[in-house]
Amino acid sequence: MDEVVVVGLGSMGMGAALSLLRKGFVVRGCDLSPAARDAFAAAGGTASGSPAEAAQGAGAAITMVVNAAQTRDVLFGAGGVADALAPGAVVISSATMSPTEARALAEEAEARGLLFLDAPVSGGSIKARAGEITVMASGSPDAFAAARPVLDAVAAKVYELGDEAGLGSAYKIVNQLLAGVHIAAAGEAMVLAARLGLDLPKVYEVITASAGNSWMFGNRVPHILEGDYSPRSAIDIWVKDLGIVADLSRELDLPLALTEAARTLYREASEAGMGRDDDASVARLIAGRAGVALPGKEG
Amino acid sequence: MDEVVVVGLGSMGMGAALSLLRKGFVVRGCDLSPAARDAFAAAGGTASGSPAEAAQGAGAAITMVVNAAQTRDVLFGAGGVADALAPGAVVISSATMSPTEARALAEEAEARGLLFLDAPVSGGSIKARAGEITVMASGSPDAFAAARPVLDAVAAKVYELGDEAGLGSAYKIVNQLLAGVHIAAAGEAMVLAARLGLDLPKVYEVITASAGNSWMFGNRVPHILEGDYSPRSAIDIWVKDLGIVADLSRELDLPLALTEAARTLYREASEAGMGRDDDASVARLIAGRAGVALPGKEG
Numbered sequence: 001m002d003e004v005v006v007v008g009l010g011s012m013g014m015g016a017a018l019s020l021l022r023k024g025f026v027v028r029g030c031d032l033s034p035a036a037r038d039a040f041a042a043a044g045g046t047a048s049g050s051p052a053e054a055a056q057g058a059g060a061a062i063t064m065v066v067n068a069a070q071t072r073d074v075l076f077g078a079g080g081v082a083d084a085l086a087p088g089a090v091v092i093s094s095a096t097m098s099p100t101e102a103r104a105l106a107e108e109a110e111a112r113g114l115l116f117l118d119a120p121v122s123g124g125s126i127k128a129r130a131g132e133i134t135v136m137a138s139g140s141p142d143a144f145a146a147a148r149p150v151l152d153a154v155a156a157k158v159y160e161l162g163d164e165a166g167l168g169s170a171y172k173i174v175n176q177l178l179a180g181v182h183i184a185a186a187g188e189a190m191v192l193a194a195r196l197g198l199d200l201p202k203v204y205e206v207i208t209a210s211a212g213n214s215w216m217f218g219n220r221v222p223h224i225l226e227g228d229y230s231p232r233s234a235i236d237i238w239v240k241d242l243g244i245v246a247d248l249s250r251e252l253d254l255p256l257a258l259t260e261a262a263r264t265l266y267r268e269a270s271e272a273g274m275g276r277d278d279d280a281s282v283a284r285l286i287a288g289r290a291g292v293a294l295p296g297k298e299g
Numbered sequence: 300m301d302e303v304v305v306v307g308l309g310s311m312g313m314g315a316a317l318s319l320l321r322k323g324f325v326v327r328g329c330d331l332s333p334a335a336r337d338a339f340a341a342a343g344g345t346a347s348g349s350p351a352e353a354a355q356g357a358g359a360a361i362t363m364v365v366n367a368a369q370t371r372d373v374l375f376g377a378g379g380v381a382d383a384l385a386p387g388a389v390v391i392s393s394a395t396m397s398p399t400e401a402r403a404l405a406e407e408a409e410a411r412g413l414l415f416l417d418a419p420v421s422g423g424s425i426k427a428r429a430g431e432i433t434v435m436a437s438g439s440p441d442a443f444a445a446a447r448p449v450l451d452a453v454a455a456k457v458y459e460l461g462d463e464a465g466l467g468s469a470y471k472i473v474n475q476l477l478a479g480v481h482i483a484a485a486g487e488a489m490v491l492a493a494r495l496g497l498d499l500p501k502v503y504e505v506i507t508a509s510a511g512n513s514w515m516f517g518n519r520v521p522h523i524l525e526g527d528y529s530p531r532s533a534i535d536i537w538v539k540d541l542g543i544v545a546d547l548s549r550e551l552d553l554p555l556a557l558t559e560a561a562r563t564l565y566r567e568a569s570e571a572g573m574g575r576d577d578d579a580s581v582a583r584l585i586a587g588r589a590g591v592a593l594p595g596k597e598g
Contacts, residue, residue: 159501175506196547214514249491
């Protein structure tokens with residue numbers, strides 16, 4: 001149980017893997033990128049490009065890949081994690097996905113004799129490095145019990161949201177709807193402020209102390225003020241996550257016009273070539289189309 | 300200077316008037332509603348239905364009416380405040396309006412020998428009663444100096460945003476854009492959560508501690524949880540304030556698609572008969588159209 005495989009050494013997965021190492025787990029990382037593997041090896045872990053090789057005999061696997069399709073592939077595809085884990089091991093599934101997809105993965109894991117925790121995360125790369133992410137988790141009591149030592153090592157807060165897979169993903173997607181809309185709203189507000197000739201750092205000061213504030217406004221607007229669109233979280237994350245909301249919206253016959261308007265902005269930003277840039281680039285998109293100057297190297 | 304007229308004894312104006320009374324000012328209130336005037340008289344103030352009568356010889360006037368048109372009317376219409384104030388008195392204009400309208404009012408006040416502070420407010424009725432509103436103010440140093448004793452009596456925080464009328468209103472409208480979008484986003488998120496069968500108080504607990512949080516989510520979602528849509532702030536406030544943003548958007552040739560989607564939701568809620576209900580009613584609109592049950596007397 002003290003052997004853990006972390007699949008996906010991106011900013012969240014790397015942070016979780018390093019936190020586990022620090023707490024004394026034997027951690028094997030898995031990533032397609034040699035650079036990510038080298039970075040983890042340099043920090044004292046072992047790494048492999050093969051999920052099955054990394055998972056061999058481990059008692060727990062965390063999957064921190066991009067989406068449900070990748071999660072399915074690394075778990076159940078050829079050379080996947082599922083066949084290599086120790087019998088009765090727990091899979092901690094942390095990619096953002098629809099509740100339906102999380103339930104389907106849980107069924108497949110359980111059919112193979114594995115425990116499954118639907119456990120999407122939030123908090124960003126800095127909290128991941130510190131072992132202080134938030135986990136929105138659901139699953140059987142056995143899955144929680146098996147995952148507990150790993151969760152304690154990577155998370156500051158674990159919400160226990162029910163005993164069925166799908167619930168954790170449902171809470172996460174509600175959070176993503178809000179966060180995605182709020183970043184886009186911050187973009188529109190800051191471009192309007194710039195067009196009105198306001199002192200943008202002062203706008204930040206006033207709004208963060210007022211009823212117009214959001215967690216995302218406080219976190220992302222500094223990127224706009226600094227004109228720094230190097231990716232902390234990318235535009236394409238929101239194309240993906242609000243795409244999941246859009247699929248759910250259709251599936252449930254529940255129109256969500258505001259969220260759809262935000263999704264359109266992210267898609268347009270991605271199509272304009274900013275997909276891998278910081279998500280605050282939605283402000284650049286709006287400003288660029290209207291000829292409004294924002295702070296930055298060009299400005 | 301210790302004689303002040305407060306025009307508009309709604310929730311914000313009444314709070315400001317009572318705060319001024321408490322601090323020892325001679326306060327004359329003005330409102331078209333006999334009930335509002337009676338309430339203020341019962342609290343120890345004097346009240347009139349006529350702006351000119353209430354303003355007679357006062358050194359300061361605060362206008363806390365609905366919009367720019369009402370502000371213009373109570374100041375400069377027949378029987379208005381402007382001709383009745385003491386020479387050199389200060390007008391503190393606190394309705395939400397466009398920067399252009401605030402500048403026009405300032406010009407007219409100054410042409411009549413009055414000082415003018417562009418001073419929209421936020422904070423809600425509870426903070427208004429406590430003398431703890433936030434003021435986003437701009438105007439000449441003389442206008443600030445003349446208004447200072449009044450501002451100190453009604454506000455916990457006064458942002459000094461520049462020496463020209465229009466700037467205070469510009470900051471306020473940026474705040475309203477965000478606040479209006481965030482309430483609508485909270486509505487969509489909570490209806491999605493209800494449709495997914497989530498535990499709504501738990502959603503509130505998780506989101507308010509997560510990156511999806513906003514000031515408005517924290518403040519308004521309890522109304523949804525309680526099924527209580529008695530108006531703290533009404534749908535029609537947002538039809539009005541996002542209407543100001545829409546006018547600005549056209550005037551400045553700056554498309555704001557997300558804000559426009561939020562405005563559409565408020566207009567639809569108003570057209571569905573919820574205009575005077577609490578602004579959290581945007582959730583009822585979305586839920587009702589999709590046949591989703593929310594907490595409440597009906598549910």
